[in-house]
Amino acid sequence: MLSAKSAEVVEATLPVVGGAIGDITPLFYDRMFAAHPELLRDLFNRGNQSNGSQRQALAGSIAAFATALIAAPDTRPDALLARIAHKHVSVGISNDQYRIVHEHLFAAIVEVLGEAVTPEVAAAWDEVYWLMANALIAIEDRLRAETAAAQHLDPADLWRPYTLVARYPETDDVTTYLVRPADGRPLPAARPGQYLSVRAELPDGARQIRQYSLSGVADGALRFTVKRATAEAAGGPAGKVSNYLHEHLRAGDVLDIAPPFGDVALAEGEGPVLLASAGIGNTPITAMLAHLAATGSTRRVVTVHGDRDQLSHAFRADLAQLTAKLPDAAAHVFYERPLGDWPAERTGLVDLSTVDVPAGATAYLCGPLPFLRSVRAQLLAAGVPAADIHYEVFGPDLWLGQDA
Structure with missing residues (x-):
């Protein structure tokens, strides 16, 4: 997959790029959100941006992919890619956003590393990026198509309105919600261990997305459970969406919810x-x-x-x-x-x-x-x-x- 020439360059520069990734990713996100504020408002988790965890995850995935390519240039790290692809499709990442990421990520790399980014280095890391991006695009296209076909949805828009039919507390800060498709269609297929993406419109107009694991199916409804993220528990600002759901969501309200996704699900079998x-x-x-x-x-x-x-x-x-x-x-x-x-x-x-x-x-x-x-x-x-x-x-x- 990775050309021999690029593999040599990436292996030689990985320590430098990896060592600077902590400086590169904040600059990348700042540049991207300045050019595309709608992404922070409606797609990326503002809490995770605030505490830096999203930036660490991006850095880790890029470094892991590059390392895997160097170790086995002709093998694709499918487990890593599947994990990312499920997350991307569940929140509605589109193919054209990979070009947006590429533009601002490479601008940040050049700004941080300066003259170290020679044309040869830039070409090698460009190859790494598009190997990863194109592999993800292919996997995500397949996931969207399969999900859309099974549920008679538009692959370009997997969101459906769901009505909250009940909610009940599990503990003081944990609440379970039961939802059914508002259009009366059957529940989507779900494997135990998967999650839902829930899109909530907040008082400031932002439409923030969060993923919540399914805790089961009950009375013909999907069941998901949410822990209120306090400022203390979140290690920063309190969770906007979890607190909104706890404080405002009531029976009869309608939420936009994407189909169940997730690569970690209970496998059938007879073993322990x-x-x-x-x-x-x-x-x-x-x-x-x-x-x-x-x-x-x-x-x-x-x-x-x-x-x-x-x-x-x-x-x-x-x-x-x-x-x-x-x-x-x-x-x-x-x-x-x-x-x-x-x-x-x-x-x-x-x-x-x-x-x-x-x-x-x-x-x-x-x-x-x-x-x-x-x-x-x-x-x-x-x-x-x-x-x-x-x-x-x-x-x-x-x-x-x-x-x-």
């Missing part, structure tokens, strides 16, 4: 499954567990969850009820600070040394990055192959391209 989550990361895990129970699965299922305490544990009752419906299942819950009068199975962080990890298990993880790193390391130590460990992380994926 380990489902591990922390905090609100148990939303896709709950959907997986609900699917296993609804289909009468006889698979060995081990669920592990970590939370602050019993009151902050969303889906606490669901975990017990769904586990009880399965013939060969066990649930293990760890609370960092369990409330004194409530039963707590384990205290502290998730520790798999106290859990019987089944041989041959496929693992699905969802939670904060420190949790993912810790649990993945424990699974590897327990003999679970890296290829059998799948993860989902909320927000920009700062782990892209790592051996996860």
